[in-house]
Amino acid sequence: MLLDADLLTATLDAALATGGEFAEVFVEDRRTQSAVLDDGRVEELNTSRTRGAGIRVVTGETTGFAHTADLSPEGLRRAAVAAASVARSGSPRGPLSVGDGTEHDSGALVLPETVDKAGKVELLRRADAAAREAGSAIQQVTARYNEGRRRIQIATSDGINTGDDQVRTLFAVSAVARGDTGLQTGRENVGRTVGFELFDQVDVAQIAAKAAHRALLKLEARPAPSGTVPVVIGRGGGGILFHEACGHGLEADLVAKGASVFAGRVGERVASPLVTLVDDGTMDGEWGRISVDDEGHAARRNVLIQDGELTEYMWDRLRARAAGRASSGNGRRQSYRHLPMVRMTNTYVLGGTEDPDEIVAETPYGVYVAELGGGQVNTTNGDFVFGTLEAYLIEDGRIGAPLRDANLIGNGPEVLANIDALGNDFAMGMPGTCGKDGQGVPVGDGQPTLRVTALTVGGTAT
Amino acid sequence: MTDASLAELARGVVALARPGEQVEVYAARSSSTTVRVYEGEVESLTSGQNQGIGVRVVADGRQGFASAGLLDEDAVREALHDARANATFAEVDPCVGLAEPDGLPLPVLDLADVAAVRDLPEQAKIDVATDLEARTRGADPRIASVRTTIWGDGWGEVAIASTTGIDVGSEGASCSVAVSPIARDGDETQIGFAGDGARRPSELDVDRVVSDAVERATGMLGATKPGSQRLTVVLDRPVVAAFVGIVAGMLTGGQVVKGRSPFADRLGEQIAAEALTLLDDPTDVRSLGATEHDGEGLATRPNTLITHGVLGAFLYDTYSARRGGVVSTASAVRGYGSVPVSGAQALQLAPGALSQDELVAEVGEGFFVDSVSGLHSGVNPVSGDFSVGVTGRRIRGGVLGEPHREATIASTLQRMLLDVVLVGGDLEWRPGGTGAVSLAIADVSLSGS
Numbered sequence: 001m002l003l004d005a006d007l008l009t010a011t012l013d014a015a016l017a018t019g020g021e022f023a024e025v026f027v028e029d030r031r032t033q034s035a036v037l038d039d040g041r042v043e044e045l046n047t048s049r050t051r052g053a054g055i056r057v058v059t060g061e062t063t064g065f066a067h068t069a070d071l072s073p074e075g076l077r078r079a080a081v082a083a084a085s086v087a088r089s090g091s092p093r094g095p096l097s098v099g100d101g102t103e104h105d106s107g108a109l110v111l112p113e114t115v116d117k118a119g120k121v122e123l124l125r126r127a128d129a130a131a132r133e134a135g136s137a138i139q140q141v142t143a144r145y146n147e148g149r150r151r152i153q154i155a156t157s158d159g160i161n162t163g164d165d166q167v168r169t170l171f172a173v174s175a176v177a178r179g180d181t182g183l184q185t186g187r188e189n190v191g192r193t194v195g196f197e198l199f200d201q202v203d204v205a206q207i208a209a210k211a212a213h214r215a216l217l218k219l220e221a222r223p224a225p226s227g228t229v230p231v232v233i234g235r236g237g238g239g240i241l242f243h244e245a246c247g248h249g250l251e252a253d254l255v256a257k258g259a260s261v262f263a264g265r266v267g268e269r270v271a272s273p274l275v276t277l278v279d280d281g282t283m284d285g286e287w288g289r290i291s292v293d294d295e296g297h298a299a300r301r302n303v304l305i306q307d308g309e310l311t312e313y314m315w316d317r318l319r320a321r322a323a324g325r326a327s328s329g330n331g332r333r334q335s336y337r338h339l340p341m342v343r344m345t346n347t348y349v350l351g352g353t354e355d356p357d358e359i360v361a362e363t364p365y366g367v368y369v370a371e372l373g374g375g376q377v378n379t380t381n382g383d384f385v386f387g388t389l390e391a392y393l394i395e396d397g398r399i400g401a402p403l404r405d406a407n408l409i410g411n412g413p414e415v416l417a418n419i420d421a422l423g424n425d426f427a428m429g430m431p432g433t434c435g436k437d438g439q440g441v442p443v444g445d446g447q448p449t450l451r452v453t454a455l456t457v458g459g460t461a462t
Numbered sequence: 463m464t465d466a467s468l469a470e471l472a473r474g475v476v477a478l479a480r481p482g483e484q485v486e487v488y489a490a491r492s493s494s495t496t497v498r499v500y501e502g503e504v505e506s507l508t509s510g511q512n513q514g515i516g517v518r519v520v521a522d523g524r525q526g527f528a529s530a531g532l533l534d535e536d537a538v539r540e541a542l543h544d545a546r547a548n549a550t551f552a553e554v555d556p557c558v559g560l561a562e563p564d565g566l567p568l569p570v571l572d573l574a575d576v577a578a579v580r581d582l583p584e585q586a587k588i589d590v591a592t593d594l595e596a597r598t599r600g601a602d603p604r605i606a607s608v609r610t611t612i613w614g615d616g617w618g619e620v621a622i623a624s625t626t627g628i629d630v631g632s633e634g635a636s637c638s639v640a641v642s643p644i645a646r647d648g649d650e651t652q653i654g655f656a657g658d659g660a661r662r663p664s665e666l667d668v669d670r671v672v673s674d675a676v677e678r679a680t681g682m683l684g685a686t687k688p689g690s691q692r693l694t695v696v697l698d699r700p701v702v703a704a705f706v707g708i709v710a711g712m713l714t715g716g717q718v719v720k721g722r723s724p725f726a727d728r729l730g731e732q733i734a735a736e737a738l739t740l741l742d743d744p745t746d747v748r749s750l751g752a753t754e755h756d757g758e759g760l761a762t763r764p765n766t767l768i769t770h771g772v773l774g775a776f777l778y779d780t781y782s783a784r785r786g787g788v789v790s791t792a793s794a795v796r797g798y799g800s801v802p803v804s805g806a807q808a809l810q811l812a813p814g815a816l817s818q819d820e821l822v823a824e825v826g827e828g829f830f831v832d833s834v835s836g837l838h839s840g841v842n843p844v845s846g847d848f849s850v851g852v853t854g855r856r857i858r859g860g861v862l863g864e865p866h867r868e869a870t871i872a873s874t875l876q877r878m879l880l881d882v883v884l885v886g887g888d889l890e891w892r893p894g895g896t897g898a899v900s901l902a903i904a905d906v907s908l909s910g911s
Contacts, residue, residue, distance in 0.1 A: 041552075041555055042552050044525065044548075044801060046800070047527075047529075047544040047545070047547075048528065048529045048530070048531070048799055049529075049540065050514075050530070050532070051532060051537075061500075062506070063506040065507070065510075066509050067508075068510065069533075085584070086507050117547070118551065121551050176844055178721070182845060182846070183722070183724055183845050185844045218845070224849070226907045226909040227690040227909055227910075227911070254609075257607065257644075258651065259653060261651070339506060374839035375836065376839070376851070380644060381651060383851070385836030385840065385870070386839055387838075387849075404847050406847070407839065407840035409836075409851045409868055409870050409909075410868070411868055437610075456687070456911070458871070458909045459849065459872055460849075460907040
């Protein structure tokens, strides 16, 4: 554990000295190592270290929060007093005692920090060579290796004292191809909540070849259509659709403020009966995997939509308490400098029964998206957008010409209702960073091949 | 070491450089507060100190970097140690190396008023946010609630020192407000957002934030999906700020020397309409991006990127300048956690003569874009492909008509620059530091139903 129980007890006492009802100390120690190969050269290795604590005091509906990098008893006490400034009139809550906590094991088989840097650099060189071998039009390759180890500890006046050791490893390649139509790009990322054993599971040369293939493909690509068409999304390539189309709208903080189209709709049909949507922080190895959330609650598998019916929102401590229920293990934060809020972990749609090839064959005209890019949603009205990294035209039930980059736009509730085919080929997708109110956290997503009967494609072809 | 001066700390690490080794230290320390208000009560009050140090080592043509979000002696020494170790694994690059002082003195700019922000009582900040929320709620009967109302402020200092003789420091302070009201009409709900930033609390334009936010929320009530067509779009200033930010990113030395800019070979050519002139001028104090020195400690200077549509210059940091065989334009941007890269600091478009109303009238028939979404996923700065989600209003008979949402506009950045037909005179300094004017751009694909 990062801090001992006596120091935590003293800090919580100071935090509650002016009448606060709840206090929490969140401690974080994070180390990262990255290495980048760009332009044919290993150009940058970067090591970082941060460490600090954020102290939260809740009184009524008000939260006080102060963070510090000074973990000495005096540094923590000062932060506790600052956080307690929101509670001015009450009397101290009296003595409390934090027991000895336990830190959850990272589960990493090979801690990346124990691997020689030369081995990491070698991965980059292999990726560079593989991407360049993919075609002479590949003009530029960037390969990035990232490892991160985030140890956290959460102690609260409710008696929680727990910790987590989160180890994540990521490898990303982006390629630029030059052709008659100018420059085109492709990228591919693989990231898992595992240690250096990631590279026993995946081949960096294949990651690089995929990135290069995407760039080369787009040299031949046609402008995407402009207008509303059926869209088929390939397995693991479009979990972000659900992350944006409804995931954010099922976060209890947005629901409570009337800023979600899904507010007040538990028990109602909100999606096609084919759709069962789950948020699951317990999925071993996945990018959004955690043992406990950043409020010390155990990660859980939460079914949000069952056979098209809205069953549950996602909750952090604050919202759960206001609703008189338990947290769902979705209280997360970017760092010790941030307050927790309701966030997703790994969000996915369960597989269906159809043959994915049949889904394409039964689509006379439309767009096939092998990989969606990032997205954004307006939770209040449900409108969302996302980009495409690899997409094709579907003509006469066959995947045809590749398409240039275009955003897709839709409305969450409408799209959920318009899913009319779900494949039996579930897969998780690329690692993501979800942004909300300026905070980024790692998330995963997944889905089988599926078809949406109508999405607006923002291309230029008419 | 929290009591030591930041400059002394930076110089102290530089003094540990070994013979033949270049060392640069970027150290920063700041304080910040955030107040969130909800339904007249303080929802959260956050305060904290941030600090950190970034150490760059160059030895034998190899560069290494490490950072720490701490300023205690052990962490600082560990960062130096890690940066050295990292350098040994990088490949030799004759162009790596630290910035050398270029003789240009730092401009003297009236930028920081630390006391005005730091000494503002907590209650005054709460009052501003509470008042902003109340006025937003009361501005229109259709405003049902306010999702968040935020006051934010921060003040701090930066010091940069290096073995090449860089030794600069600066202070900064700023404050901001933002509000996102929810408008309701029957079953329909729409959200708006507006904010402002300033160096001093007295310079915040709260009236405008209220009216902007309310207009954006209520204006979208009843919005429908437009039909697909090609037309002229008018981009409102927040949208233009995002647009020119992406364009400037394509005009940075880092992208140019690595073959990632479609404009790399086009210096001296007409890449935009003649009406368009784009500068990056960190010495212009009207911009919140104004700064006396760049991220490598060189004196900032105005750089004109596009003059009457002709590409005149790229923005370089020291490394990309060496690669490109030119000198740095003092355009290194960074925080303590990363090595500097070339980037824009305080963009501005030269204003035209038309007010926004006149510009819309001149366009006659088209689409007015008041917000965009999916910029990070829908714009490819290497290929130039541009496709983003938009909300806005139809322009009919020279005035704004019915609202639309769930639509996209698409073109390529290269074409959009050339297709600018009108440049507004409605210069507005955005919180992000960009001086933006409304732009009318012809022949853009609007996708809807």
